[in-house]
Amino acid sequence: MDLLEESAPRGNQPEYTVSEISGAVKRVIEGEFGHVRVRGEISRVSRPSSGHLYFDLKDDRAVIAAVSWKGQAARMTVRPEEGMEVIAIGRMTTFPGQSKYQLIVEDIVPAGAGALMVMLEKRKAALAAEGLFDTARKKSIPFLPDVIGVVTSPSGAVIRDILHRLRDRFPRRVVIWPVAVQGEKCAPEVAAAILGFNALPADGPVPRPDLIIVARGGGSIEDLWGFNEEVVVRAAAASRIPLISAVGHETDTTLIDYASDRRAPTPTAAAEMAVPVRMELLAWSSEQGARMTRSIRQRQDLRQQRLSDLSRALGRPEALLDPARQRFDNWSDRLGPALLAAATRKRATFNATAARMQPGLLTSFIGRERRFLQERAARLGPALQRLARDAGRDTARRRTDLDGLGARLEAAMPLRLASLTERLGALDRMRQTLGYTETLRRGYAVVRGECGLLTTKAAAEAAGSFEIEFQDGRLSAGTGAGPKQRKSRGDPPPSQGSLF
Numbered sequence: 001m002d003l004l005e006e007s008a009p010r011g012n013q014p015e016y017t018v019s020e021i022s023g024a025v026k027r028v029i030e031g032e033f034g035h036v037r038v039r040g041e042i043s044r045v046s047r048p049s050s051g052h053l054y055f056d057l058k059d060d061r062a063v064i065a066a067v068s069w070k071g072q073a074a075r076m077t078v079r080p081e082e083g084m085e086v087i088a089i090g091r092m093t094t095f096p097g098q099s100k101y102q103l104i105v106e107d108i109v110p111a112g113a114g115a116l117m118v119m120l121e122k123r124k125a126a127l128a129a130e131g132l133f134d135t136a137r138k139k140s141i142p143f144l145p146d147v148i149g150v151v152t153s154p155s156g157a158v159i160r161d162i163l164h165r166l167r168d169r170f171p172r173r174v175v176i177w178p179v180a181v182q183g184e185k186c187a188p189e190v191a192a193a194i195l196g197f198n199a200l201p202a203d204g205p206v207p208r209p210d211l212i213i214v215a216r217g218g219g220s221i222e223d224l225w226g227f228n229e230e231v232v233v234r235a236a237a238a239s240r241i242p243l244i245s246a247v248g249h250e251t252d253t254t255l256i257d258y259a260s261d262r263r264a265p266t267p268t269a270a271a272e273m274a275v276p277v278r279m280e281l282l283a284w285s286s287e288q289g290a291r292m293t294r295s296i297r298q299r300q301d302l303r304q305q306r307l308s309d310l311s312r313a314l315g316r317p318e319a320l321l322d323p324a325r326q327r328f329d330n331w332s333d334r335l336g337p338a339l340l341a342a343a344t345r346k347r348a349t350f351n352a353t354a355a356r357m358q359p360g361l362l363t364s365f366i367g368r369e370r371r372f373l374q375e376r377a378a379r380l381g382p383a384l385q386r387l388a389r390d391a392g393r394d395t396a397r398r399r400t401d402l403d404g405l406g407a408r409l410e411a412a413m414p415l416r417l418a419s420l421t422e423r424l425g426a427l428d429r430m431r432q433t434l435g436y437t438e439t440l441r442r443g444y445a446v447v448r449g450e451c452g453l454l455t456t457k458a459a460a461e462a463a464g465s466f467e468i469e470f471q472d473g474r475l476s477a478g479t480g481a482g483p484k485q486r487k488s489r490g491d492p493p494p495s496q497g498s499l500f
Contacts, residue, residue: 022096029101033092038064038103039111042084055080057088057103065102066090077184077225078108084119085111109222116221120228124255127230132237133258139242141262141273142210147173148274149209149241151193154178158215158267165271170278175209181216186226190214191235198240211274212241214256215267218249227254236260246270353429365424366417373413380409440471 016024040057047053051070056063066088068076080086090105110116127133148166152158154176166172177196179189200208214236216227226232227247236243236259243260250265257263264270384402432438436446447454449463460466465478 026094068105138261145210147207147209149197149212152215162271170275187229191231194235212243215246227256233259
């Protein structure tokens, strides 16, 4: 066997390892296709967390795997989406690990305006389904904003047109946020400018605008594509500050126009929407002032005329006062006799009350009070003597105080007696009012027996004899006893007792 193997003929073809042949193929493909533009439809788009972008380019007969590394994908002006027809710019290479070739894509451009419009309509429908274009969420534009923020290129003619128009109509403070309005930096810078204006503090060094204008001049759909990006549309929809979009000419429409609060056909028109005409406001204000003056004058004339008409309908002041004067004379004539009659009635009442008073009660009350005062006076003397003995050096001052107290006591005694007398009279009047004698005056009688008051017929029959008290005297009655009248003045009145 060994002899047969050694004697087998060998060919002159070189032998390659797998790595060598893969490297040779890689060099050939990269050398021949170092920079290519490939037209095709995107499919199977994959965006892993690494940031790289994987997708396929296909036509009706073949498929090429494509990859865009993280840095290249971030710089793309157009994001690849499923079904887009694009022109991919890059270079061909191989992937030895799987023995296949692939296209390293550096940038993607849509394959014609038709493809851009299809992608635009698809994006528009998706954003509209989220409610970003709803009319209910749009904010009203302020009538006269103090500060206007403008997002545009600082070197173009757009900003000059806006500033010139604002200066002609109504000069306002303008804060410019410079951005790129075309190319791959357009969308992120415009979105950052809108969010930046909204993030400004109200009292910061840079004034927070009351209105934002996003402006750009006209151009092709490719030039305006940055304003169709999703990041710009979402920033405009999320803006808390009212926003006017003025991108392109009147026939140009971008997605930011649907998300903004107001769309202007041109940047100049946006400035006209932002502020009113100052001269027109002054003229309107003058006209309104003149109208107000005329209205006030007419109202005053009408009021004056109405006052004159009402004054003619009023009567003479003398006619209004004569009846009141006559009534006053009548009442003044009746006043004197009325006062005399009232004094007579009061005097009669006073005499009747004084006649009912009993001096004995007053004398007894005064005696008790006098004994009380005498007792206090008897105690006052020793007390004053003790105070005098204890006074020491202040004897003269204490004596003066004692004299004052004695004088006050002597002055207070008549007042005290008068107060007690008045109180006694009031109590006596109350006794007369509440006593049973007043009831006898109204026709009632009191029946008494040997055992006390008789209140029933059976008690009177059992008593045999009884006594009846009337208003003016008492009468004895009973079985076998003739009527006998005696005066009540000889008998002592029944004891009534204290009412308090």
